[in-house]
Amino acid sequence: MGFASPFPDVHIPEVSVFDLLFGDIEQADLDRIAFIDAAGGARTTYRELIDRLNPPPR
Known part of the structure; x- marks a missing residue:
């Protein structure tokens, strides 16, 4: 039994989630x-976030 969605196909890009964001x-x-x-009011910039998510290669 097949199923067809009433919604259009979703395009999934061929890049990493990191590169997409x-x-x-x-x-x-x-x-x-x-x-x-x-809770504590600590602020994180995009630069800090990117550095934490994408550490330099070892």
């Missing part, structure tokens, strides 16, 4: 705040 971020945006911790 941060691949086209502008240099000017790297020092903008990405997250603010609600």
